[in-house]
Amino acid sequence: MNIHRIALIVAILVLPLQLTLAHASTIGVLWADDPAGSKYEEHAGLRTALQAIEATWIEIDANGSSSKQIEDAIGLFDQSVTALILDPVDTIAASRISKEARLRGVPVIALGALVEDPWVVSVDFDYRAAGRAIANNMMTETPGQSFLVLHEEQKNPEDNLFLQGQLDVLKPAASVGRISLYQETINPIWPQEIAKRNLEQYLFPRDDQIDAVIAPSGEAAKIIADSEFGEKVTIGAPASDVETLGRINSGRQMAGIWLDRRELGKAAVAIAMKMAMGESINTTTITIEKPDHLVQAFLLEPLLVTDKNLQMKIDAGSLSPPEKCRVASNDMDICEGLFAQYRAVPVLFGTDRQQNATLSGVEYNDQRSGKLQLGLAWVTVPEDHRFGVVERPASIELPLVTITFEKEDPKAHFTIASINTLSPSEFHAYATQRLSAADRNEGHALVFVHGFNVKFEDALYSTAQLVWDMQFDGLVALYSWPSKGTVKDYFYDVDSARQSRDKMSAFLDLIKSVPDIQKITLVAHSMGSAALIEALADQASRTDFTPYDDIIFAAPDVDADDFASLASRIITFADGVTLYASSSDRALRASKSLRSHMPRAGDSPSSGPLILKGIDTIDATAVSNYVFGINHSYFANDRSVVDDIAALMLSGIRPPDRRTPTLRAVSSATGAIYWQFPK
Template identity: 25%
Template structure:
């Protein structure tokens, strides 16, 4: 029987010992676990239990892996007729998703919904009621309307009555204006799930390239935690989508290609959050390839990423043909780099010798692909963009997972002493920054300077060159300091929105935007460097 480790305790222990593994260490049995689950569910449960026991003792630690192991265990327990135990795991996973939302990037609401359904099916009314109360709090914090909250309230009252207790008096919805609705465009090779709910509209299966818009709500005033929600998915045919893009008349477009283990819902929210953090001036386009939502499907995701290159090529060709030729920025994270590199390789074959660059900024954020292949491709990719930037880190979760699976085989995004350099790329090592790089203020500030001003690393903030030798291409190491202050990315976003074009205008906006005199003084040299003498 699968032993249920107390999940919150397990996570507290793991968080304290979470540290990078060496390049040669691998996660035994991890890559084959999904196949074992299909062939021998009991053996898979035994392996999950052994892996979690090892993690609890501090031998290995990654909250994403912990979540995905428990998620798989719950599914296997349901299949094996142990639905009651699975329901308890689902309830704990929902709380885990709330507690570590910024690390996991998971919207807890679908987790709560699955837990409640299973708890009610197994007549665990008290836990179902308590889970619904936590779900209500999450819905309200995320800006749910009166109708959604009323339905959850009704279920809570029903279960309270069954338990012989009074229904709790719950607070109503937040006032209007607390959240803003943000539209992103998407192109995806995912198959529709058949579910009407936006968060589950697409599944992990592969489909034909399709297009549409999605609506994401974000807090009007950004807070310390991510409570963004995907609200609507609006499919469109390709012609209508292109026409809509043309009517939007963007000056710049940011195409985001997400990592492995990232579902459509999570990628859509990330696209909206990233676009707003960078000033909201780039028209956001998400290319969602059919990655699984689980880190356990890493190897399958690798195959899917490579297969997505042809359709990404089609999307980029469509965007290149937009009237008025907006600036096209491409940002791939983790395994999404495999799709982007493959698409650019195809485009390079059609690029004439005298053709101007098709793209403005091409950015590979901790690219999860073979380092040698990445280096070999760079000379062909260089003519396609004004600038190619590599962000590397030896602390990023995707690099940690890749190193565990590939051992000593170097990945292009690995940082520290292994940071890749080449004449065709600016290499920035962000190993000094912990957590999710695409929500890190230091990286976001650097991205804003890059997209806005096309600045080389020596004119951006917080980057120090570390040449390997005389005449060698340097690695630009991120150094902790004022550049990681969250107020800086807010200032840069305001400058982008105001379309500032001079040092004088930028300094004037600094004076009117930042009220703290000490902070203004520290920001002045940063702003001045954006317009060198």
């Protein structure tokens, strides 16, 4: 088999002759869908190569339509393109376009797809070689003798070749008794939880027999690595994503295959230019499933990645700073160095939202998972950040879609650079590392619980904005319960917040168990206050409970009478409790109207705010009275309130007017004292 190495392609691109040919040729490029999406790496490599030789090209996006792609191809042929680079929508489009191209004498190069057509040259990776490389490595490095090969029920040609490559190595070894070989078929379209159960069913019966598992995808490898079998078996997979490199770095996966898809784009351009001038290309004929299913392919050599060459891959320059951070398992020193240009805030989190696994990392939605999940996110703060503002791209939310008017830019917007899931031990290790690096807030942990109508990513942005503006450099943690993130789902959020109490309680226990923590401050906003109170009540019922240092309730969306009846218990949860209230809070007014006009604990009516023994109540009406504002997030938006919270956390001084002299003590009609920001 002829394997053409990437170095050869680069050499072709820089030939002076190639520059001359480029000016005489027009290359057509047809994308199956938006190339800025799933094909962005191929697109970047292709454009880099075309620009390097000053080529003329025309590119069109088919928007996933086979018929449109066929029409687009005919249009390009009518414009006399000299070669066509094709990212086919499907086999129908590939076949029709190839037939028309052959009639017109236009060479076709299939980009990252194996097309069974003698007129088409398919530029792809050598997946069979990848399968052999994984199997050989694992046979060499795995102490045991039993292999389980998982393959997908609905295989594409690349998956089939990867499987063939594994069996090229493992079957002969099994036939002479060197190893035991098991094979199982899995369904690639299972939802994650079903996939987990089904993968485990293949491992449970053979718990003592299996030493190594070769998974068909990064998703399957992740499920196995995260299961109870992850520490018992050696794992290999063909995935080329950043998560795979991260598992290899942390020792949770032995080997993976890195496929640099930018090189596919560069190779396709080099071949298109040669074929446009009538030059022949040395291709390899490969068989797909059946003997008569033949593909003429130009194959790039895949890179086997293990812990031995991982650093070389990281240093090669093809990974962005967020990707390098994720590979480094969010190592604080590495990530802070990588994100220095963006001013990044690390946020440890716990959540009981459902998780979505994506190619770009991890996301959490608005559904309830019923379990505590842990992780670490890095949130970047823009260069021109204004105090109290979460800068995000301008957008309009419609009932079915959000329309965004500008591209996300770390220099102008808060962005999520990286999200990684963590085990409890990884969570502990990072928390300890973060605490040891703190200066201003040494040994201090801040735990934030968000309120109503907040999506997971928005909770991260708000947490980062608050701690950045407070200049807090201790341990930052967020608990995100499954809010729908929409105004109309108020009562869903009420139930979601409260059902999170046991998971939140477990998260707080985990924070308390981190070594070297000297002080913990809990900040709950709006509806999050109700969930926090219930979680703390659960903890306080235990004989080994120790109070927290401070609890801050910011605009609590809790029934005022209910809060008052619980006050005697709430003050036992911490050494100090603070309540911020405002009469200008329009969100609490709306909540009040939904609750038969019963007052909320965070409201400050004409008779004055809620004043309770042992709780410092601060009326923030004067600094939260914006004509066009909802005035519900003043605790993070207004400098006076943020500075007071920062002073409380830094000094612990009470009463409030001793740490913030601008606050003035006010006596209520009953003689009880509360504090008020001046107008």
